[in-house]
Amino acid sequence: MASSLLLLLLPLILCRFMALAAPTVGSEVSDAVVLLGKIKPALAGAGGDDNLQLSSWNSSVPLCLWRGVEWAFSDGTPLACAGRLERANLSLVRDHSLQVTALRLPAAGLAGAVPREIGELSSLRSLVLGVNSLVGSFPLELGNSPELAELDLSGNLLGGFLPPSIWNLCGHLTALRLRGNNFSGGLPPPAVRNTSCEELRFLDLGGNRFQGEFPEFLTGFRRLSELDLGGNLFSGDIPSSLADLADLGKLNLSGNNFTGMLPAFAGRFAAEAFAGNSPELCGPPLGECRGGAHTGAAKGRTHTSSGVVAGIVIGLMAGLVVAVSLCIGWAQGRRRSRGRAAAEEEEEVGVDEAAGEGKLVVFHGGEHLTLEDVLNATGQVIEKAVYGTVYKAKLADGGTIALRLLREGSCLNRAACLPVLRLLGRARHENLVPLRAFYEGSRGEKLLIYDYFPNRTLDDLLHEARVGRPVLNWARRHKIALGVARGLAYLHAGGSGGGAESHGDLRARSVLVDELFVARLTENGVHRLLVAEVAEEMLAGAKAAGYKAPELQRMKRSCARSDVYSFGILLLEMLMGKRPGREDLPGLVKMAVLEETTMEIFDGELLKGVRPMEDGLVNALKLAMGCCAPVPSVRPDMAEVVRQLEENRPRNRSTLYSPADTRSEAGTPF
Ligand SMILES: *[C@@H]1O[C@H](CO)[C@@H](O)[C@H](O)[C@H]1NC(C)=O
Ligand SMILES: *[C@@H]1O[C@H](CO)[C@@H](O)[C@H](O)[C@H]1NC(C)=O
Ligand SMILES: *[C@@H]1O[C@H](CO)[C@@H](O)[C@H](O)[C@H]1NC(C)=O
Ligand SMILES: *[C@@H]1O[C@H](CO)[C@@H](O)[C@H](O)[C@H]1NC(C)=O
Ligand SMILES: *[C@@H]1O[C@H](CO)[C@@H](O)[C@H](O)[C@H]1NC(C)=O
Ligand SMILES: *[C@@H]1O[C@H](CO)[C@@H](O)[C@H](O)[C@H]1NC(C)=O
Numbered sequence: 001m002a003s004s005l006l007l008l009l010l011p012l013i014l015c016r017f018m019a020l021a022a023p024t025v026g027s028e029v030s031d032a033v034v035l036l037g038k039i040k041p042a043l044a045g046a047g048g049d050d051n052l053q054l055s056s057w058n059s060s061v062p063l064c065l066w067r068g069v070e071w072a073f074s075d076g077t078p079l080a081c082a083g084r085l086e087r088a089n090l091s092l093v094r095d096h097s098l099q100v101t102a103l104r105l106p107a108a109g110l111a112g113a114v115p116r117e118i119g120e121l122s123s124l125r126s127l128v129l130g131v132n133s134l135v136g137s138f139p140l141e142l143g144n145s146p147e148l149a150e151l152d153l154s155g156n157l158l159g160g161f162l163p164p165s166i167w168n169l170c171g172h173l174t175a176l177r178l179r180g181n182n183f184s185g186g187l188p189p190p191a192v193r194n195t196s197c198e199e200l201r202f203l204d205l206g207g208n209r210f211q212g213e214f215p216e217f218l219t220g221f222r223r224l225s226e227l228d229l230g231g232n233l234f235s236g237d238i239p240s241s242l243a244d245l246a247d248l249g250k251l252n253l254s255g256n257n258f259t260g261m262l263p264a265f266a267g268r269f270a271a272e273a274f275a276g277n278s279p280e281l282c283g284p285p286l287g288e289c290r291g292g293a294h295t296g297a298a299k300g301r302t303h304t305s306s307g308v309v310a311g312i313v314i315g316l317m318a319g320l321v322v323a324v325s326l327c328i329g330w331a332q333g334r335r336r337s338r339g340r341a342a343a344e345e346e347e348e349v350g351v352d353e354a355a356g357e358g359k360l361v362v363f364h365g366g367e368h369l370t371l372e373d374v375l376n377a378t379g380q381v382i383e384k385a386v387y388g389t390v391y392k393a394k395l396a397d398g399g400t401i402a403l404r405l406l407r408e409g410s411c412l413n414r415a416a417c418l419p420v421l422r423l424l425g426r427a428r429h430e431n432l433v434p435l436r437a438f439y440e441g442s443r444g445e446k447l448l449i450y451d452y453f454p455n456r457t458l459d460d461l462l463h464e465a466r467v468g469r470p471v472l473n474w475a476r477r478h479k480i481a482l483g484v485a486r487g488l489a490y491l492h493a494g495g496s497g498g499g500a501e502s503h504g505d506l507r508a509r510s511v512l513v514d515e516l517f518v519a520r521l522t523e524n525g526v527h528r529l530l531v532a533e534v535a536e537e538m539l540a541g542a543k544a545a546g547y548k549a550p551e552l553q554r555m556k557r558s559c560a561r562s563d564v565y566s567f568g569i570l571l572l573e574m575l576m577g578k579r580p581g582r583e584d585l586p587g588l589v590k591m592a593v594l595e596e597t598t599m600e601i602f603d604g605e606l607l608k609g610v611r612p613m614e615d616g617l618v619n620a621l622k623l624a625m626g627c628c629a630p631v632p633s634v635r636p637d638m639a640e641v642v643r644q645l646e647e648n649r650p651r652n653r654s655t656l657y658s659p660a661d662t663r664s665e666a667g668t669p670f
Contacts, residue, residue, distance in 0.1 A: 030096040031071075031121055032063065038117040043105075043134075045112025053108040063092040070102035072123060102126035106152075110134055114153065116141035123147055130177065131155035138183070143168040154179035154204065164188035170197035177204040179228065186212035197221040206230040206252060214238050214258065219245060226250040235278075238263060246633035249640075253277070261289050266634055267626040270644075284622075358441035361418075363425030366436030369401075369449065374439050379403060385523075386537045387411075387530055392452055401436070404448040404526070410534040411446050420528045427496035431487030433512060433522040453520060458570075459508035463579060474610045474617060475650045476517045477574045481620070482645045483519030484511055488567060489638035491524060492560040501525055504558040505538055506566040507547045508573060527555050542566070546580030550630055561632040567641065568627025575621055577603030586628045589621065616648025 040057050044050075053067040063071060064081035071079040074097040080086060092098060100121045110132035118127060119141035127148060134156040142148070143165030149172050159182035166176075167190035187210055190197075200221050211233040218227065219241040227245075230252035236259060242248075243263035251269050255276040262274060262283035271285040282289040360371045379391035388407040394400055411417060417438075424435050439447040458480060461472060470476070484506075491501045503510075504527040512520045527535045535555035542548040549565035552558060572585040592601045599607075602617065610617060623644050629635050636644070 030094075031098065031100045031123075032059075032093050034117055034120060035066075035069070035100065039103075039115050041112075042115035042117070043110045043112045043129075045110070045135075051109055051111075053105055054110075059093050060090075062086075062088055062090050063095075063098065064089070068103060068105040068108065069100055070104075070126075071098045072101045073097050074099060099123035102128075104128040105132070107131040114139055114142070114158070118142060119144040121145070126150040128152040129156070133157055135159075138162055138166070138178075140165045142166070145169065147172060149174045149199070151175065152177040153181065156181050159183060161185040162188055164191055167191065167195055167197065170195050170200065172199055173197065174199045175202035176200065177202065178208065179204045180207040182209060184209040184211065186210065187215040187218075189215065189217045194220060196223075198223060201225045201247075204228040205232065208232055210234060212236075214242075216241070218242075221245075222247075224248055228252040229256065231255040234258060236260070238281075240264070246631070249637070262286060266629060267622050267644075268634065268636060268640075270647075358439060358445075360437055360439045361421065361425075362437040363422075363435060364428065365434055365451075366425075366449065369437050371439075373397075374403075374437070374447070374449065377401065377403070386541055387526065387534050400452040400454075402433075402450040402452040404450070406446040406448070406529070407534075408445070410530055412529055412531055414440060417446075417529050420525065423496055423498040423501065424525045426498065427491065427501070427524065429487055429490040429495060430518070431483045431520055432490070432524060433520045448526070450522065453512050453514060455512045455514045455520075457509050458511040458513050458519065458574075461513055462508060462573065462577060470515075470517075472574075472605060473608060474606050474615060477606060478616070478620070478645065478650050479517045480511070480513055480519045481571055481574055482642065483517075484521065484567065484570065485638055485642045485645055487519070487521040487524075488563055489642050492563070492638050500560060502558045502560055503563050503566075504528070504555065505542055505547075506563055506570060507542065507545055508570060509545075511570070527558065530555075532556070544581055546582075546585070549632065551632055560637065561635055564627050564635045564638060564641070565629075565632070567638070568624045568629075568635070571620065571624035571627065575603065575606065575617070575624060576601055577605065586625060589625055610650065615650040616645075617650075619644065619648040 035057055036059065040054050044054050056065055056067040057069070058066075063069075064079065064087045071081075073079065078101070079092070079098060086092070101123050102125060103118070103121075104126060106128055107130070110129060112134065113136035114129070114134055116139035118124065119139065124145055125147050127142075127145075128150065130152045131154070134153065136158060137160035138153075138158060140163035142151070143163065148169055151169070151173065152175070154177045158178075162178075162183055162185070166188075169176075170190065183205075187205070195217065197220075201223055203218070203221070203224060203226065206228040207230065209232065210229070213236040214229075214234055216239050218224070219239055222245065224245050225247045227248060227250070231254070233256065234253075235257040238253065238258050238260065240263040242251075243265050248268070251265075251273045253274050254272060258274070258277040259280040260282075262281065262285075265284075267284070269285065274281060274286055358371070360369065360374060362369055373395050377393035377395050379393040381389055382392050382402075383390040385404075387410045388405045391403040391405065392400060393403050412420075421435075421438050425438070428434055433450050433453060435448060435450055437449040439449060441447075456469075461469060488503060488506070490496075491503055494500045501524070503521060503524040505523055506521070510521060510523045512522055514520070527538050530538065532555075539548060539552070539555040539558075547566040547569050549562035552562045552565075569580045569585060572589065573580050576585060576588070578585060578588075588601060589598075592598050598618075598621070602621075606617070623636070623641060627635050627641065
C-alpha cells in the first residue's frame with residue numbers, strides 16, 4: 001500500500017532543479033599558481049607559513065584538500081571534492097582549466113593584506129574573509145572581478161577610503177559586507193550615474209568611520225533588502241526616497257548623527273533602527289517632530305494619537321501602484337523547495353485501503369483513525385462553504401472529528417491533490433487546526449479530517465451579541481490577534497517543511513477561538529486542492545467579505561503578502577468591531593485620522609479601562625494599516641507583525657484567565 005504512494009510521488013522526487021553553470025574564460029596562469037604565488041603569501045602576512053589553513057595550499061597537497069577554496073572547470077562544472085578519487089588526485093593542481101569559484105576563510109587567523117591579485121580570479125563568485133586581522137586598504141583591483149557576487153571582509157582591521165571601483169561589481173554583486181573595519185571618508189558614489197546595482201540585496205557597512213551625508217545614491221539600489229549603516233559618523237538628513245525601496249526589510253541607521261525628519265516608512269522599522277542619532281532626528285517610530293523642527297515638514301498636532309497615525313496613513317496614500325509580480329516570484333521559490341522536501345516525507349504518512357471502500361491517508365496524530373471509523377461516523381452539518389460542507393462527526397469510540405466533505409467536482413484529481421495534502425498534513429502549530437487524515441471514497445468523494453475544536457469562530461465572537469458570549473476586551477483581542485499572526489508566520493516561514501505556504505482564505509470565519517482565547521486557523525491551503533473555478537469562487541467570497549488583497553486577481557496567486565493584507569483587515573475588524581464586507585475599514589481609519597477623530601473608531605467594548613497609547617491600541621491600528629497597504633511590497637511580513645504585537649502588549653492581562661467574564665454581565669470592569 002505504501003508503495004502506491006511512492007509511485008505517485010516519484011515524479012516530484014525526480015523533478016529536481018539543475019544548477020545553472022555560467023561559462024568561464026581560461027587564462028594563461030592557472031588560478032592555483034596565483035593562489036600559491038601571490039594570494040597565499042599576502043594573506044598570511046608576517047605569520048608566513050604558520051597559518052594552519054593556508055599551509056594546506058601546497059602543490060604537494062591534492063587540490064581538493066586546500067582549505068576554504070572551491071573550484072570549477074572552465075565549462076563551469078564544479079569540481080566535486082566529495083569523491084575519493086578527486087580528494088587524492090595530485091595532478092589536479094596542474095590542471096589549468098580549474099578556476100577558483102569561492103575563497104572562504106572566515107576566522108582563520110589571517111593577518112596580512114587583501115591582495116589585489118584576487119581581482120584576477122576570473123570565476124571568483126564568493127570572497128569571504130570575515131573575522132580575521134587583515135590590515136591595509138581595500139584594493140581597487142577587486143572592482144575588476146568579473147563574477148564576484150558575495151564579498152565579506154567584515155570584522156578586520158581594514159581602513160582608508162573605499163575606492164569608487166567597488167561599484168563596478170554592480171550587476172552581479174548580491175552581498176557586500178564590510179562591517180566592523182576602520183574605513184573612513186564618505187561613501188564614494190558609483191562612476192555611472194543612476195546605477196541601480198540590480199542584484200545587490202545585502203549591504204552592511206556598519207561599525208566603520210564613514211562620514212558625510214547619507215549616501216543618497218543608495219536609494220537607487222532598488223533591490224536592497226538589508227541596509228546597515230549603523231555605528232558610523234554619517235550626519236544630515238535621511239533622504240525620503242529611502243522609503244521607496246520596496247524590498248527593504250532590515251534597516252540599521254543607529255549610532256550616527258542623522259538629523260531631521262525620518263522618511264515615511266509606514267511602520268516598517270522599529271525605533272531601534274534609528275536609535276543613538278542626533279536628538280533632532282524625529283518622526284515615527286521616533287518622537288514627534290516639534291513644530292519648526294528643522295525640516296519643517298511636520299507641524300505640531302493637538303491630538304497626539306492622530307498625529308502618530310497620520311504619518312503612516314499619508315505614507316500609505318502616497319503609493320497606489322499595485323505590484324503583482326512579487327507573488328509570482330514567491331510562488332516559484334515555493335515550488336522549488338517543495339520538490340526538494342518531498343523525498344524525506346515518506347514515513348510520516350500511512351495509507352489504509354480496503355477493496356471497494358476507498359482509501360484513507362493518515363498524517364501525524366491521525367494514526368488511530370481507521371477507514372471503518374470514518375465510514376461509520378455520524379455527522380451533523382456545522383457549516384457550508386463554497387467547496388463543500390463541514391460536519392462535526394462522532395466516532396464510535398466517543399471521539400469527535402471535524403470533516404470537510406469537498407463538493408463533487410470541486411477538487412483537483414488525486415495525483416494533483418496528494419502532494420498538497422501531504423504538506424497540509426505536516427503543518428503542526430498550536431495556532432493551526434491540524435489535518436489528521438484524508439479520505440477518498442470509491443466513487444471519488446473526498447473528505448478532509450481535522451481535529452474538532454468545540455469553539456466559536458472569531459466572526460461569531462465579534463458580531464453575535466448574544467448573552468453568554470465572553471466580553472472581548474483588548475487583552476483578549478490582542479491574544480487572539482497574536483495567535484492568528486503566529487499561525488500565519490509559521491505557514492509563511494515554511495514551518496511545515498515544504499517551503500513557504502500561504503493560508504489563502506484568512507477571515508474571521510476561518511479563525512476558531514477557544515475559551516482561553518487561543519486562536520486556531522482552519523482551512524489553510526484548502527484553495528490549493530480546488531479546481532480553478534471553485535478556487536475563484538472562494539476568492540470572490542473573500543472579496544465580498546472584504547478580505548481580498550487588491551492586487552490578488554487569481555486564487556493561485558495567493559501568497560504571503562496577500563495573507564498579510566487579509567490579516568490587516570482582520571485586525572481592523574477586531575479593533576473596530578465592524579464587518580469588513582459592509583464598510584471599507586481602512587477608508588474609515590484614513591478618514592478618522594484626517595478628521596482627528598481616531599479614538600472614535602475603536603469598538604466601545606475594547607476601550608474599557610484601556611489607555612490607548614500605553615496599551616498598544618494605537619500601535620495595533622498602525623500595524624493593521626501597514627498590513628492593508630495597497631502596495632504589497634510595503635506590507636510588513638508576519639514575523640514582523642508578531643514581533644510588533646509581542647512588543648505592544650496590553651498591561652492588564654488578568655482577564656485572560658477568567659473565562660467566566662461574559663457579555664451578560666453588562667459593564668464588566670476591566
Ligand atoms: C609543501 O609541503 C611540503 C611537505 O608537506 C613542504 O616540505 C613544503 O615546504 C611545502 N611547500 C610550501 C610552498 O609550503
Ligand atoms: C586526476 O586529474 C586529472 C586532471 O584533471 C585527470 O586527467 C585525471 O584523470 C584524474 N585522475 C583520476 C584518478 O581521477
Ligand atoms: C583608524 O583609522 C584612523 C585614520 O583614519 C587611525 O588614526 C586609527 O588609528 C585607526 N584605528 C585603528 C583601530 O586602526
Ligand atoms: C538619472 O536620474 C536622473 C535624476 O534622478 C533622471 O532625471 C534621469 O532620467 C536618469 N537617467 C537615466 C538614464 O535613467
Ligand atoms: C546596528 O548598528 C549598531 C552599530 O553598528 C550595532 O551595534 C547594532 O547591533 C546594529 N543592530 C542590528 C539589529 O544589527
Ligand atoms: C552632530 O551634528 C551636529 C550638527 O548637525 C553637530 O553640531 C554635532 O557636533 C554633531 N555631533 C557629533 C557627535 O558629531
